[in-house]
Amino acid sequence: MASKLTSREADYSKWYNELVVQADLAQHSDVKGCMVIKPYGFAIWERMKDVLDQMFKDTGHVNAYFPLFIPKSYLSQEADHVEGFAKECAVVTHYRLKNAEDGSGVVVDPDAKLEEELIVRPTSETIIWKTYKNWIQSYRDLPLLVNQWANVVRWEMRTRLFLRTTEFLWQEGHTAHETSEEAVAEARKMLDVYADFAEGWMAMPVLKGIKTANERFAGALDTYCIEAMMQDGKALQAGTSHFLGQNFARAFDVKFATRDGGQELVWATSWGVSTRLMGALIMTHSDDAGLVLPPKLAPIEVVLVPIYKGEDQMAEIVTALNGIAGDLKAAGIRVKVDDDDTKRSGWKFAEYELKGVPVRLAMGPRDFAGGTIEVARRDTQTKEIIDAAGIVQHVKELLDTIQQSLFDRAAKRTKETTTRVDSWEEFLAALDAGGFVEAHWDGTPETEDLIKQETKATIRCIPLTENHESGVCIRTGAPSEQRVVFARAY
RNA sequence: CGGGGCGUGGCCUAGUCCGGUUACGGCGCCUGGUUUGGGACCAGGAGAUCGCAGGUUCGAAUCCUGCCGCCCCGACCA
The missing domain is CATH 3.30.110.30 (C-terminal domain of ProRS)
Structure with a gap:
């Protein structure tokens, strides 16, 4: 952990990779193209997930879960869709292994060949619409507003931690509607949800728009998207929401009895964001000293570090910090007191900077005696000494300030480079x-x-x-x- | 799939061209001590089938053949 990051200017790509690994967010796994998301990285994703999940529920959606495997024949039901995904599908062909005759380990048992191969889902439209056929008979069954949190697999040629991995985590919403207008409105609404999340929580300004035919999702009539600008001048698609028209309803024969007794194909949307948002978050705010997290998504908003000589001093300062931590917690702030005696304070400072903790409070003997505390901001790398008595209010305001300031900084940069x-x-x-x-x-x-x-x-x-x-x-x-x-x- | 690079303790790496005692060093880890307001220091210690399989040789990390894997750049993509 003692190593220094490559600077963004020297090699942006290298900086990114080193940052992800050194900030303990993720690492390459032994499986090509797949990553291990480490606890600290996963904690950030969990925050994102929790917030988004609530936003989906607040807009009337419910969660469900569909199978990882999709029969091969399903995928080919919608022509554009299969064309878009066929080149990057992992396929399950057998269901059993057996011991190799030469004792060299296990081999695929040729007798265990599946009659129909299963595709590991690259996205779930097909299996979901196959299922929706049985769920939807009447306009009374509509709208159907379902989301699922899942993993998907897309066999990409080249991968990058969080930005593009063979397997990734995401959510996919799949909705069914009575009319075209209603479906378009849903797609637009979810785009707004994504934009609100990106700007309000990730502090990442985004551009809302519609994709051209070339860039459209395979099988969609329209793809809406949010685009964010990274620090190296490259854009990142951060979320998409698709108006699918009646394509999937037609492919899977999903019709409903209309209010006037007719039969009509259902109108559909799908929308998703993935662990790619982690990459977006990292590249939007972080600097050469490491990760910079917006307080609202930081697993730890405030870290408290004691500085001391000897056990007696340690005891009294840690007690004081625990008291402050309790007050901060009571105010709804996520805190950690790092009283690990095997690490020195300087080491901790560097460590929490690398990990992007928005605010660091440090208390040493001088502070303890004088009733003060040191407050350090991660985003600006500035420090100030304040009266410990007013710390809760000060930190609350500071966290809001940092959240806003990160957004403003990113917005300014995006504007200036447009x-x-x-x-x-x-x-x-x-x-x-x-x-x-x-x-x-x-x-x-x-x-x-x-x-x-x-x-x-x-x-x-x-x-x-x-x-x-x-x-x-x-x-x-x-x-x-x-x-x-x-x-x-x- | 094309072009390039690389596989040596957990991580980074020297040694490979030009074969020769016990495989260099750093980080990390363990033990003890001194330290502690910005990634401490000293001493001791543990940890390696040198990617895999053959071959050449008295002798291979080093030479030869085959294979495997990874990274980077392109095409493809959330």
């Missing part, structure tokens, strides 16, 4: 500088592909905010009615 361009030269320069680039596009997938090929930039989204404005495509010069947002992305 550029509006009207020519190809400006466009190229803006991309190299990093950040979002607002530009006109002729609306064709061909031009989008061409730009992607030439610059590695993709259209992150067509912003939802009204911004109709006539112009010409930066690449082809064809007329355009609206600017779209380009960026290089993760």
Whole structure:
């Protein structure tokens, strides 16, 4: 743990990987492309999960659980969907092992071949809609608002801790509605939930928009998304919400009796965020000293560190800190008193900075005698000595200040790196500088592909905010009615 | 799947070109002592089938052959 991080400037990618490992968030597992999420990292994910889960429930959703395995035939029922996912599916073909005849271990028993292979879910639309067929008969069964917390597997070529792993954790909402309008409204509502979570809890400003046809979810009519800007100028898709139209209802024959006695296909949405949000959180706020966490998601908001010489001093200072910790806890703050006598205080300071604990309180003999305490902010790396008597109120306000300040800092950076361009030269320069680039596009997938090929930039989204404005495509010069947002992305 | 790099105690690594006693060093770990307001110091200690399998040789971490795995860069993607 004594090592220093590579700086962001020197090698952003290396900085990220080292930070994830050294802050004890996750590590590579022995299984290629898969990671072990360590307790500290998982605690952050649990916070995210708890908050989101409550937000889903507050908007009328309930949780359920569907199988990990999907019969191969289900996946092929929706043509676009299977085309989108087929290339990255793990497939179960056998159900038994046996001892190898040469004694070298176990081998797959060829006699235990499955009649129909099972796909390890890359997403659950198919098995859920197959099930919904039996759940939905009438308009009275609608809307159906279900979410599941699960793991999924997508066999990607290249992986990165949290940002793209072969197996990842996520939630997927799958809803069924009576009308197209209602389904679109649901997709938009959940996008707002995601945006509120990102901004209000992660302190991460996001751009809400709609994906172009090229970037749309396989099987969706429309994909809404939130896009965030990372410190290295690359965009990260942080959440998606899909209007699926009647595609899955058609594929799985899910019809309902309408109010006027007819039969109609159900309208659908699906929406999800994943452990990728961990990557977003890390890359939005952290610095060269380590992780920086927004207080609202920090497993430990305040750490209290005693400084002492000898056992007597230790006893009295730890007692004082325990008292303060009790008061902070009573005020609803997540605290930890680190009275581990085998680690020195300086070591602890560095350790909690690396782990992104928002506020550190330190009390030494001088403070103890004078009734003061040292308050250190992780985000600004500043310290002040204050009167210990007013500590609870001070810390409460400080945590709010830090939460807001992290958002403001990220919002300022996102704004400053967003550029509006009207020519190809400006466009190229803006991309190299990093950040979002607002530009006109002729609306064709061909031009989008061409730009992607030439610059590695993709259209992150067509912003939802009204911004109709006539112009010409930066690449082809064809007329355009609206600017779209380009960026290089993760 | 293309291009590059790398496999040596838990982690990082020297040694490999040019084969030769007991495999260098650091971090971490254990014990004892001194320390403690920003990642302490001293002394002692434990811990390694040198990725795997063959081969060459009196002798292989080192040379040869085959295999496996991982990382990075690309294409693909949440």
